[in-house]
Amino acid sequence: MIDVLNGKTMSPPPLWLMRQAGRYLPEYRQTREKAGGFLNLCYTPELATEVTLQPIRRYGFDAAILFSDILVIPDALKRNVRFEEGHGPRLDPIDVTAIRALKPDHVSSHLKPVMETVTRLRASLPEETTLLGFCGAPWTVATYMIAGQGTPDQAPARLFGYRETAAFTYLLDFLADVSADYLVEQIDAGADAVQIFDSWAGVLGEREFADYAVRPVRRMVDSVRARRPGAKIIAFAKGAGLRLKTYRRDTDTDAIGLDWSVPLSFAAELQKDGPVQGNLDPMRVVAGGAALDEGVDAILQALGNGPLIFNLGHGITPQADPDHVTRLVKRVRGEAL
Numbered sequence: 540m541i542d543v544l545n546g547k548t549m550s551p552p553p554l555w556l557m558r559q560a561g562r563y564l565p566e567y568r569q570t571r572e573k574a575g576g577f578l579n580l581c582y583t584p585e586l587a588t589e590v591t592l593q594p595i596r597r598y599g600f601d602a603a604i605l606f607s608d609i610l611v612i613p614d615a616l617k618r619n620v621r622f623e624e625g626h627g628p629r630l631d632p633i634d635v636t637a638i639r640a641l642k643p644d645h646v647s648s649h650l651k652p653v654m655e656t657v658t659r660l661r662a663s664l665p666e667e668t669t670l671l672g673f674c675g676a677p678w679t680v681a682t683y684m685i686a687g688q689g690t691p692d693q694a695p696a697r698l699f700g701y702r703e704t705a706a707f708t709y710l711l712d713f714l715a716d717v718s719a720d721y722l723v724e725q726i727d728a729g730a731d732a733v734q735i736f737d738s739w740a741g742v743l744g745e746r747e748f749a750d751y752a753v754r755p756v757r758r759m760v761d762s763v764r765a766r767r768p769g770a771k772i773i774a775f776a777k778g779a780g781l782r783l784k785t786y787r788r789d790t791d792t793d794a795i796g797l798d799w800s801v802p803l804s805f806a807a808e809l810q811k812d813g814p815v816q817g818n819l820d821p822m823r824v825v826a827g828g829a830a831l832d833e834g835v836d837a838i839l840q841a842l843g844n845g846p847l848i849f850n851l852g853h854g855i856t857p858q859a860d861p862d863h864v865t866r867l868v869k870r871v872r873g874e875a876l
């Protein structure tokens with residue numbers, strides 16, 4: 540995968556899946572049960588290491604992604620993050636006063652267990668398996684901090700951006716700086732590359748995309764590269780559409796993630812500028828059979844002759860059948876079922 544991030548074409552392409560450690564795996568559900576709360580799982584190095592390794596053992600993916608969550612940053616900022624069964628994440632909604640009072644002082648010590656997980660992972664993974672660290676992009680993390688929960692189109696954060704532009708910009712810059720430090724620590728602990736998840740980039744208007752999605756990610760990338768010049772960085776701006784044309788250049792990232800709505804002809808254009816990652820519809824993995832095979836083949840045909848990291852267009856869902864993932868892996872690698 541690092542070769543591809545350096546611009547090389549590999550056949551078959553390296554392969555991993557967003558959310559590859561998760562509820563579709565029975566062994567994950569078992570460890571999750573043992574951990575009690577979800578955040579407890581993220582902060583217990585022994586268990587977080589175990590769930591990170593589960594999909595590697597089962598499928599032999601080319602990259603392992605650190606098991607954690609993008610919301611450990613607001614948790615470290617004392618925003619009272621909870622994961623309630625069946626509800627997704629809940630936080631205390633933040634206001635202007637609380638934004639101005641945010642302090643980065645305890646973030647690094649709070650996230651020490653995550654660094655311990657990264658160190659353990661690098662020591663236990665096969666040498667050829669890439670270890671991916673990650674964090675959320677400032678915009679996506681901010682949407683949860685403002686609304687206090689997930690929402691269908693992040694209307695609360697978009698509205699806050701119009702009404703309280705100065706405080707919102709301050710929040711994004713603050714998150715960019717804290718997250719850049721967090722990525723540097725992950726790299727120092729053993730991460731070979733990092734991914735920035737901007738899962739909600741697609742709900743932003745033209746100007747807001749530039750101000751809230753692109754600019755803070757660039758600030759993070761510049762901050763990481765100033766300290767770790769060789770850092771390999773992937774950026775995934777879900778729903779960015781046509782704006783992907785300049786996203787790689789504007790964020791100065793090595794590879795860009797593509798969601799399943801990106802036409803393969805456009806993806807091939809983007810690949811002329813550098814590596815792309817994606818973009819199978821996670822529902823094809825749920826469907827299995829011909830729907831899965833056709834989706835895999837179309838991506839390999841359109842993008843297999845350039846630098847490609849095979850992945851889904853967003854996270855694998857809990858309903859996915861683990862045997863369908865076996866089928867996907869074999870199909871990508873050209874192995875018989």
Ligand code: CP3
Nearest residue numbers: 557558559560561604605606607608609627628736738854
């Ligand atoms: O395997 C991996 O990809 C590594 C772990 C990982 C998780 N979350 C574990 C998780 C990663 C990279 C994330 C990123 C993340 N978390 C994002 C960005 C990527 C995306 O999917 O858009 C976002 C927006 C979050 C915030 C978040 N965490 C939500 C909205 C939820 C609830 C929805 C859900 O899927 O349950 C979570 C919880 C979460 N994070 C789970 C996992 C495995 C499920 C919780 C459980 O096990 O009960």
